[in-house]
Each structure stands twice: as structure tokens, then as C-alpha cells.
Amino acid sequence: MLKISQPSIVVGDRTVDMARELLLDGRGRIVPLRPQAWAVLRLLAQRVGHLVQKDEILDEVWPNCEVTEDSLVQAIGDIRHALGAPGRSALRTLPRRGYMLVADGDSIERSDSSNAAATSTPNKIEEPSDSSIPSLSIVVLPFANIGGDLEQEYFVDGVTDSLTTDLSRIAGALVIGRSTAFTFKGRALDVRTIGRELNVRYVLEGSVQRGGNRFRLNVQLTDAETGAQVWAERFDKPAADLLDMQDEIVSRLANTLNAELIKAAARRAERLLQPDATDLYFQGKAFLSTGITPAVMARAKDFFERALALDPDHVEAAVAAAQVDFAIGSSSMAEDASALFRASEERLNDVLLRAPNHPRAHMLVGAVQIRTNRAAKGIAKCMQALALDRNLADAHGFIGLGKYALGRGEEAEGHIQEALRLSPRDARAFLWFMIVGMAKLMTNVDVEALGWLRRSIEANPNFALSQFHLAGASAMMGELEEARSSAKAGLSLDPDFTIRRYAISTSFLSENPRWLARRERLYEGMRLAGIPQG
Template sequence: MLKSSQPPIVVGDRIVDLARETLRDGRGDVVPLRPRAWAVLRLLATRAGELVDKDEIMDEVWSDCEVTEDSLVQAIGDIRRALGDAGRSALKTVPRRGYMLVVDEKPSGDLVISGNTPRPSAVGEMTAPSTPRLSIMVLPFANIGGDPAQDYFVDGVTESLTTDLSRIAGSFVIARNTAFTFKGKAVNVRQIGRELNVRYVLEGSMQRGGNRFRLNAQLTDAETGSHVWAERFDKPAGDLLDMQDEIVSRLANTLNAELINAEARRAERSPRPDAMDLYFQGRACINKGVTRTFMAQARDFFMRALALDPGNVEAAVAAAQIDVSVGSAFLTDDSSVHFEAAEAALNKVLLHAPNHPRAHMLLGAVQMQSMRASRGIAECRQALLLDPNLADAHGFIGLGKFLLGRGEEVEEHIQEALRLSPRDTRAYLWYMFVGLGKLSISADHEAVDWFRRSIEFNRNHALSHFHFAAALALLGELKEARAAAAAGLVLDPSFTIRRYRTDARVDNPVYLAKRIRFYEGMRLAEVPEG
């Protein structure tokens, strides 16, 4: 603990008052900082002029919970903004190593450092530390089967889920050591929320009956006590470790989507949304589908988020995803412009956050569609090393195999994605990828089934309709094929076979030869030639 006699230090026009545990401006007013961001600043300030390793900062500041490096990047962004004009020059980043705070001389004796009252907000309210957005406590799951031998399995699910939820971008997860102090106790969710400063509490129970396992889980809003989401998983008992991995992956992926939706709903009610509020609204918009309208709305949210917080890694990655999606869906005549923009943005992100799984995955998606399919697959495999639950990376690997002319290999990768996240918001794309693979090997009936599943899951993706139309037409189902093409044109009136043909993105002769059937099917379905 810092002693009260420790003198304050000056950073530009800000004062890091270590004795009073506050950041102040030249008038002595408190500049609000979230508790973790303040802890990072305090550590850097006590070692001003010295490079502090990022791992050391993580160990010191987040010792009681499990988070990704993105939490540190977000805290650094908060500090830079709080330091005002001096933020970028005073807080130095040494890529892949750590951070250094460069300070001015210590303040003179007549410098005003007074007052302990938080600074009023624009509407006259006092600023108080806010509850982190994606903050969650995973209570130990209950073993209700009465078999003590199953305790280790139930505890293993709790521990693994705690670790995997910490991989969700921007999440704050209470460490398992704290969580397990509540094992076997009656709990008040709202009290836990107040004491641990978390927004959500996840509870669950497991029961084994014969050769089946049943798991019940529910997510509760700790502020209101209302249920956000609940689900039951019922499956045959197999290899316990494999089953534990599957249960945890499915829960983590489902919770990721549910938490984004919950945060987006909160953000809609905010009269003054900040960067993360806008980010969550953009993510919720992406989940609706790939149309010009949804992409434009999502891009607007992310651009506004970046205007408020230029260092927001999640908003930068999500903005790059818009370019990837627009290019991948053939929504413009020159997708290369969007892929180039996405690649530049993602490389910039990875310079500062080299272990960001989604950034690696999206970079792989760009490479696959820019004549570098094998390299893109490798990038997606790197993303899976960083986050084994990233089901979408398996989906993109399947796309990569299709672009290499290996359509018969696509389905196995999509089945792995579906195993990890069977109701993923992106599953409609994965279904389409399998359909493409099937169509490329002339398994047209199977292709139709997969394209139909894609459209039933999410109708807001024109490219799925056009591929569905092509497959139906090749089977002679011309009436349904033309209806499918018409549905696609409602979503993307500018789509033409010419655009699809000239923007093939791959120079693999095997792939290009197989693609000729796609053009033939689209013509039969009366997709405009262009």
C-alpha cells in the first residue's frame, strides 16, 4: 500500500495524487478513472520513467480475476484519455513488452491539490466508479445428482467456464478462488453484484442419471435480479473430459452472444452512450445479417465509438469486420478496396494487441480471399490457439478449403464449428460454406439442403439466396430457383453474375474450373448477367 506521504507527480496538466489515490486536473478537481485503470496508472506512476512489463501489470492489477490482454489495452486507452493532451506523449507503448509513464517535475508547494469530492457530471450528478460492462461471476455449479464422485467433474466445468468466459472481448470475470468461497452456500445475486461490482451472475447445476448428463444454467442481471437467459443441456455421457470441453465451449459461445445482446439493450437506454455502448450496439447490428443497411448501421456505431475512443481495440476489430463482410458478400464491384482496408486496420490492431484472436481470424479471412488461402488458414489456426472456443475460425478454415478447390473437406470444419457453437449467430455463413463445397463437387442435392438451412437460419444474406438459386436450377427446380434469386435481389439489387465472376479472388485453376457451374446455375435462375 502506498504511504500517504508519497508526493504527487505531474503529467502535463494532470496531477497523479498517489497519497489520495486520485488523478486531478490543475484546479484540484478529480478526473474520473475506473478502479482498474487507476491501478494501472498508479503502478506506472510509482515507477515513472521505467518500462513496466505488461505481464507484470496484468499480474498486479488483475490478480483476483481472469481477463485477456485486451483489458489492459482498454485500461491504457482510458488512462490516455484521462491524461488529456499529454496522454499520448506521456504514456509510451513498447510493442510486445510493456508501458512507460514519462512525467514532469514534482509539483511545487503552492500547487492546488485539494478536495476529495468527485467531479460533477454534465447533469450535476456525482461520478462514481461504474460496474464493468461484461463483468460476471460464475458461481460453482451444484452437483444435484447426489453422487460425490461427480463433484470433480462439476467443479471442472465451473473452472473451465470461468477461464473461457475471460476470453470474451472486454470481459471481467471474477477469479475461481473467490467464486469457490460461495460453494454450497445460499446466495443473494444482487448482494454479490454489489459486493463484487459485477453486472451478471451465472448459476448452474448438473445431474447424472444413468448414461446421460443434464446441465441447467441461468444468467442473472445482478442489478435487477431478473433472468437474462436460461438453458438446459441434455446429452449422453461419453468421455468426461471431451464432454466437459464441449459443454464449456457451448456455454461460453452462447453466453458471448447473450451478453452482447444484453449490453446492447442497456446501451439503447443510455442518454449519453460511450464508446463501449456504441460498440455493443454495432455488434448487435452485425448479428442481424449482411445487408447494406445493417452494415452501414454497424459501421456508424463503430466509427462513433472510435471517434470517442481512438484506442478502442474491439471497435477497431469490429469496424474491420464490416469491410470483410462487405467484400465477402460481393456487395460492391471492387471488394479488394474493402479487403485492403480491413487488412491495414487488422495489422494495426495486431501491432498493439498481438494476441487478439478475432483479429487473427479476420486477417485470415482477408488473406483467403486475396489469393493467399493457405496463409489465411494458418492465421485462423493461430486464432484457435489463442481461443479454442472461436468457432467462427473453424468456419473460415472451411471456406479456405473451398477456395483451394477442396470442397469435399469443408463439412468437417463446419461440423467442428457447430459442435462448439450450434446456435451461433454466424452459423448461416457456415451452412453456406458447406453448400459451396458440396456444389463444387456436384453434390447438388446436399448443396440445396445446406443452402436452405442457411436461409432458414438467417434470411438477411443475399449471397446465400443466390447460391441456393444456382443449386436448385442445376437440379431443374427452375420455379423455386427463380424465386430464390428474386429474394436475393430484394436484399442486394445490384448483384450480377459479372460481378461474381470477375471478382473470383482466387487464382487456383481447380477452384476456377469448378466455379463455372455456379455461373450456369445462376443464369438458369435468372440472376442478372450484368
């Protein structure tokens, strides 16, 4: 039930106190909301019963910030969670249009003294000390130009601009816009002061210095609350074409910062007694980045499902849960991979109804299509994801997998090299190395195949499927000692693995005759290495 009063609105058992800009529960206690989520709720409350277009909300709530529609979806999820079960249905989504705060039938009515208690001033308000600061909020300060070269000044400002835009694509991130960030150019301020002034959790600083024919770029990420350095990196590059170098540097920084920001948010979430859905999502993402084993997958999935139990509309948790199902099916960890692929695709399609421009959701739909004998469609879907986020290195990796599935394995390496160019230290690089190794194996370049598969294991020795692939490939080439060693290592990670289970999970990948013939050779190699038939 929704009631309107001046200056408060009652939604279920919650009160939107417009005068004090607070959301209160039935006992008058504050229900924490991040600033942007409150701003969205306030705008919808001001227009109760009317559609508010997405673009209007974005312009109103994020006027000086570079954000995507995903930030709005995340804010809506936060609001629904904060409204609780009695009031959640009052906030409605009109697909591709916007949102509306409504009531059923004649349930909109003026409040009177009978509901005054709901809006009365509580004797004591308990509020978390830093709940108003979004977990993934950051300002990119203008990089310092050491040396003062005018040509370099344009390059330095370009790096700052591009990085601000690219970081805004991180799911759920709030990135302070360029115009605001550049007001700090040349000012010597403590990062904690900047954090308080802009209400952000992290500050990114950098400098560029040219020496002869090389550029050196230093960057550091600082926790604005404590002043502690979270991450630092240095890049040395030949002074070639500045624009090309700028694109590469920004892509590498954006991909690395994405991972570092999520790890930092997860560490903070671990200390919370009552984590919310986003906190649980960050913990699951951080856990997921540690590898692909049955135990890791189960733990990560638990975090995402707990997040979705708290907030069924949490888009990022839904995408991450779908990624887990896809990863388990792709890694031959389950008997029924087809069921996992179906579940993953269904969940992702549901996400895209709510967030039609979500890059990772498009990419993962493409990945599922590639793994279920629809490689051409899957490649197109991954290209669509890259059009939405040019830094999505994983999309290049999946395109490489798609070329392998189509029997065009000789093209796979080029796509993997592009993924590595964008994210050379990526936690998932071991998967990309394995894809090239398998592509080489299927195109009869066996010696190179072994090199790439060994490289995959060096990058992550705890991924069972790489061990099993190396075991089969080594045995095919008469390297039985290495084959048996790899098989033993793989079975220690996934004791239930069998050739039969692997054959079932890969049967969806391709019907290309050349691919199928080489796969039979791989099965024989796995048998020679000592992997159970099943």
C-alpha cells in the same frame, strides 16, 4: 506536460490524485475510470518515467482474475481516452514489453502552489452511480451437484473451472478467478450481495443432475444490480465420457454467453446519454449479430468508427470495424472488394502490433488471406487463432472456406461440423451452411448442395448472397421456379447485386482450375435465374 507532486501527478489538464485515488479534470471534477483502468494508471503513475512490464501489470492489477492481455490493452485504451488529447501522448506503449508514463524533455518537475488549484478539493463531485462496475464483469459461481455423487463432484467443479477460464477470453471481460469464486461454494447468498461484494455486473449460476444414463445441466445468468434473469439454458446429454462432455458443454456455454453478455451490455449502453467507446462497441457488436445486409453493415460500422473517434486505441472496435470491411467485401456488396480486403488486413495487422495474442484478429487476418488467394496461409492463421482460443467456432468455419478455395471441398463439411459442435446456435451458422453448400456444388454433389443452401436461407433469409447462390445452383439443376424466387428475394435485399460484381469479388478466392470451371456454371445458372449481368 507532466508534473509530479506529492501526492498528485498532473498530466496535461488532468490530475492523478493518488491520495484520494481519483482522476480529476482541470475543474476538479471526477473523470470516470473503471477500477482496473484506475489501478493500471496508479501503478504507472507510481513508476513515472520507467517501463512497467506487461506481466507485472497483469499480476498487480488482476491477481485473482483469469484475464488475457486484451484486458490490459482495453484498460490502457480507457486511460488514454480519460487523459484526453493534452495528456494522451504521456502514456506510451513499448511494443511487446509494456507501458510507461513519461514527459518530454525537462517537462517533469515538482508542482508547487501555482498548480494547487488543479488538485484542490472540489465543492461538488458528480460521479455516475455504477460507472465503477465494468460492463462485462462476471463471476462463475461453483455449480451445484444435485445428488452428491463424488465422481460427479469432480465433473461439476471441472465445468466451473473451465468455464471461468474460457469466459476470460471474451474481449474486454473481467472474470473473477476460481479461488475467489469458490469461497462462495455452498453459501446461500443473494446475487445482488455477491455483485456488490465482488464489484461485478453479472453472476452465472448452474447445477448438474444425473438421472440414469443422462446428465442435465441448468445455467442462468443474472444481472447482479437488479437481480433480473438475463438468460437461462438447459442441456441434456448422454452420460458418455465425462471429460469429452465437459469440453463440449463449456464450449457451448462460453460461445452462447459471449453473445448474451454483449447483447446485455448493448441494451444497457442504449440507455446512456453519453456512451463511451466501449459502450458504442457493444452496440455495434449487437447490431452486427443481426445479419449481413448493406444497412446493417453501415449501422454497425458507424458505431465502431464513433468508438474509435473517442478512443483511437480501442482494440476491439478496430477489430470489429475490420470485420465489417471483410464482410462487405466477402458478400459482394461493394464494387471494389479488393480495397475493402486491403483496409481490413491493414487495420488487423496494426491491432496485432499492439495486441499480438488477439485470437479474433489472427482469425480475421486468416479469413482475408483465404479470400485473397492465400488459402494455405489463411488456414494456418486460423489454426493459430484456435491455439489462442479453442472456442473460436468461426475459425473452423473459415478453415472450411479455405479448403473449398483450395479445391478440397470434400473436406469443408468436417470443419463446419466442428464449428457447429462448439456453437450449435451461432448467429453466424447461416454462413457456415452456405460454405458447405458451395463446397458441395464445386465437388459435383449438387443435390446435397441445394440442401445446405436451403438450410442457410432457413437460418437467415435476409442474407442476400445465400439467396443468389441458391438461385444459381437451382437453375443449374433445372429448378427454375425456385431459382427465380431466390433471385427475386436476393435482389430485394441487395438491389445493386450483379453477376459481374460477384465475379470480381470472388476472383480473389482461388485459381484452382476445377473451382474456376464450376464457377462458370454457377454464373450461367445465375443468368438463367434472372440475376442481372451488370
